[in-house]
Amino acid sequence: MVPSLAPVERAPALADQVYAALRAQLRSGAIAAGLPLQEVQLAQKLGVSRTPVREALTRLASEGLLVLAGRSFAVPALTIDDAEDIYEVRFLLETAAMRRIAARCVDDTVRAPIEEALAAATRANTAGDVRGFREAHARFRAACLALVPNRRLVRVIEQYGDHMQHIGAITLDDARIRRIVLDGLVGVTEALRAGDAEAAAEAMHHHLTHARHAFIVAIGLQEKETT
Numbered sequence: 129m130v131p132s133l134a135p136v137e138r139a140p141a142l143a144d145q146v147y148a149a150l151r152a153q154l155r156s157g158a159i160a161a162g163l164p165l166q167e168v169q170l171a172q173k174l175g176v177s178r179t180p181v182r183e184a185l186t187r188l189a190s191e192g193l194l195v196l197a198g199r200s201f202a203v204p205a206l207t208i209d210d211a212e213d214i215y216e217v218r219f220l221l222e223t224a225a226m227r228r229i230a231a232r233c234v235d236d237t238v239r240a241p242i243e244e245a246l247a248a249a250t251r252a253n254t255a256g257d258v259r260g261f262r263e264a265h266a267r268f269r270a271a272c273l274a275l276v277p278n279r280r281l282v283r284v285i286e287q288y289g290d291h292m293q294h295i296g297a298i299t300l301d302d303a304r305i306r307r308i309v310l311d312g313l314v315g316v317t318e319a320l321r322a323g324d325a326e327a328a329a330e331a332m333h334h335h336l337t338h339a340r341h342a343f344i345v346a347i348g349l350q351e352k353e354t355t
Contacts, residue, residue: 192287226320228278232275242268244271316328
């Protein structure tokens with residue numbers, strides 16, 4: 129055996145690449161709820177065979193991001209009960225994630241990607257740059273999740289966050305909602321700077337509460353009364 133040989137890096141499987149491409153489209157809001165996603169058309173656009181497309185669509189459906197609609201798949205039109213269920217999970221998981229990373233974020237170097245994303249979101253909001261704000265918002269979320277040591281927790285958070293991303297991309301067109309979202313990011317960052325785990329969890333809960341309300345208003349649902 130030759131000791132100097134290093135493992136050969138392999139490109140991601142074709143189905144994984146198709147999955148990533150479709151998931152990115154879903155998160156950006158480019159695919160509207162109810163729009164049929166047909167294997168043949170997607171395969172032609174992506175320049176691949178139907179098999180990796182079918183595998184990717186099936187995987188997205190297993191994660192709840194797509195549903196079967198006749199012979200094709202589609203983005204589900206979420207109901208108020210869907211929204212309540214998803215946000216209940218997000219409240220539990222994302223507040224827990226903030227508790228986990230708060231102590232680490234006292235370190236300026238560790239926290240730097242979060243601060244940079246917040247600064248970018250602030251600049252984009254001031255300039256009315258909707259696309260820039262969306263990207264900065266996604267960077268902020270990714271920077272926080274990158275610090276969570278439990279990668280299984282991160283995967284579940286990302287999955288349930290994706291259920292709302294296509295609507296979130298639309299709601300951020302509204303300057304008032306961008307301001308609310310930015311205020312939420314500021315609150316989370318201030319708590320992380322202080323290394324206060326409970327304050328960080330509470331700030332995330334507050335942030336998600338406003339995000340939930342914005343989602344419900346955006347899709348024209350009636351919010352349930354809370355007691």
